[in-house]
Amino acid sequence: xxxxxxxxxxxxxxxxxxxxxxxxxxxxxxxxxxxxxxxxxxxxxxxxxxxxxxxxxxxxxxxxxxxxxxxxxxxxxxxxxxxxxxxxxxxxxxxxxxxxxxxxxxxxxxxxxxxxxxxxxxxxxxxxxxxxxxxxxxxxxxxxxxxxxxxxxxxxxxxxxxxxxxxxxxxxxxxxxxxxxxxxxxxxxxxxxxxxxxxxxxxxxxxxxxxxxxxxxxxxxxxxxxxxxxxxxxxxxxxxxxxxxxxxxxxxxxxxxxxxxxxxxxxxxxxxxxxxxxxxxxxxxxxxxxxxxxxxxxxxxxxxxxxxxxxxxxxxxxxxxxxxxxxxxxxxxxxxxxxxxxxxxxxxxxxxxxxxxxxxxxxxxxxxxxxxxxxxxxxxxxxxxxxxxxxxxxxxxxxxxxxxxxxxxxxxxxxxxxxxxxxxxxxxxxxx
Ligand code: KE4
Numbered sequence: 001x002x003x004x005x006x007x008x009x010x011x012x013x014x015x016x017x018x019x020x021x022x023x024x025x026x027x028x029x030x031x032x033x034x035x036x037x038x039x040x041x042x043x044x045x046x047x048x049x050x051x052x053x054x055x056x057x058x059x060x061x062x063x064x065x066x067x068x069x070x071x072x073x074x075x076x077x078x079x080x081x082x083x084x085x086x087x088x089x090x091x092x093x094x095x096x097x098x099x100x101x102x103x104x105x106x107x108x109x110x111x112x113x114x115x116x117x118x119x120x121x122x123x124x125x126x127x128x129x130x131x132x133x134x135x136x137x138x139x140x141x142x143x144x145x146x147x148x149x150x151x152x153x154x155x156x157x158x159x160x161x162x163x164x165x166x167x168x169x170x171x172x173x174x175x176x177x178x179x180x181x182x183x184x185x186x187x188x189x190x191x192x193x194x195x196x197x198x199x200x201x202x203x204x205x206x207x208x209x210x211x212x213x214x215x216x217x218x219x220x221x222x223x224x225x226x227x228x229x230x231x232x233x234x235x236x237x238x239x240x241x242x243x244x245x246x247x248x249x250x251x252x253x254x255x256x257x258x259x260x261x262x263x264x265x266x267x268x269x270x271x272x273x274x275x276x277x278x279x280x281x282x283x284x285x286x287x288x289x290x291x292x293x294x295x296x297x298x299x300x301x302x303x304x305x306x307x308x309x310x311x312x313x314x315x316x317x318x319x320x321x322x323x324x325x326x327x328x329x330x331x332x333x334x335x336x337x338x339x340x341x342x343x344x345x346x347x348x349x350x351x352x353x354x355x356x357x358x359x360x361x362x363x364x365x366x367x368x369x370x371x372x373x374x375x376x377x378x379x380x381x382x383x384x385x386x387x388x389x390x391x392x393x394x395x396x397x398x399x400x401x402x403x404x405x406x407x408x409x410x411x412x413x414x415x416x417x418x419x420x421x422x423x424x425x426x427x428x429x430x431x432x
Contacts, residue, residue: 071411120269121149145373390427
């Protein structure tokens with residue numbers, strides 16, 4: 001059991017951080033706002049473990065919110081980044097490395113073309129601009145609780161940190177922008193059909209997480225993704241899959257491969273940077289003829305395709321491509337965690353649901369199935385807080401919000417699962 005006093009250094013660093021960094025963090029979801037307490041400051045990581053400034057060790061189920069799928073400090077990634085750093089950090093000019101990353105992404109996913117950017121937000125923001133420029137239409141449809149980064153068009157009923165902090169509709173987003181973003185419940189095809197009928201020939205794109213991960217993990221209902229694909233085909237709407245979280249995680253080809261549904265444009269992030277700031281948007285060649293400098297839809301970035309970031313992502317993707325067994329491994333590990341948690345929580349009598357698809361998993365303390373934002377929001381957050389802090393004190397670091405998904409790395413094996421389930425047994429018993 002970790003004793004809270006062992007977090008003295010984190011506490012003092014947090015107080016210092018708050019002086020010059022808003023909320024003491026550079027991304028709101030890190031602030032522990034929805035679970036209470038102050039964020040822990042980390043110093044090092046290796047494999048499945050992260051180490052904080054007070055010398056505590058935790059099994060890491062955040063993994064930098066997805067990028068560290070190979071585990072922390074993978075020797076091939078570190079070596080590649082160190083070697084590139086010695087050659088050049090950045091040119092602001094094209095390099096062969098960018099071609100190799102583009103070729104690898106297109107080969108693994110089946111898309112025709114891809115443009116590198118610096119975050120998932122940039123990827124999604126650029127994808128909807130391209131869809132608008134390509135169709136000449138203004139409106140988009142997004143889904144309640146889905147999160148596509150913090151660009152204005154997306155901060156309408158957004159998930160992840162926006163929901164965690166209770167600002168799914170952020171101030172600062174103008175009415176004009178908000179009016180062009182239509183929303184529907186996830187998994188509700190009828191609602192989408194209604195929006196399309198009410199906005200004939202005005203909808204440029206439907207953007208969705210193919211497996212929602214920003215209201216906890218919510219898999220698509222049977223036929224839902226296929227239904228969205230068909231509606232887009234029927235109405236000339238660009239189908240955008242935001243695979244920032246699912247890309248290269250659910251399969252080498254991401255959700256497109258796992259679910260067997262092709263998008264017109266796809267957004268990537270997280271895994272494709274291997275821990276460095278990288279995003280990308282890609283898709284059909286016909287649509288990509290419209291993006292600058294080939295076409296008129298402008299999009300740019302000083303550090304887009306940065307060699308250091310690219311080599312980190314390229315090494316990560318090459319490892320996944322050459323070791324496809326990793327996917328079965330992380331799925332099996334996550335299934336073991338689910339199958340281990342169920343009897344523990346059953347025995348406690350606590351009401352709960354566990355949602356899982358592949359290596360995406362979330363625990364909800366509620367008595368109804370969780371299939372959209374409304375049902376996700378019905379979770380008992382007090383129970384979640386107890387679970388989160390209990391596990392943290394037992395050395396298991398879960399995402400500090402009920403509106404997040406656990407991120408499994410290939411470094412999480414039987415030993416770490418044993419540690420996790422032993423912690424859960426103790427914590428759940430104390431909760432009931
Ligand atoms: P970034 O701009 O944070 O790289 O990516 C935005 C984004 C886009 N699309 C999806 C499906 C995403 O999950 C994200 C970012 N995910 C959150 C975690 N759920 C990032 C964590 C944070 O905001 O600090």
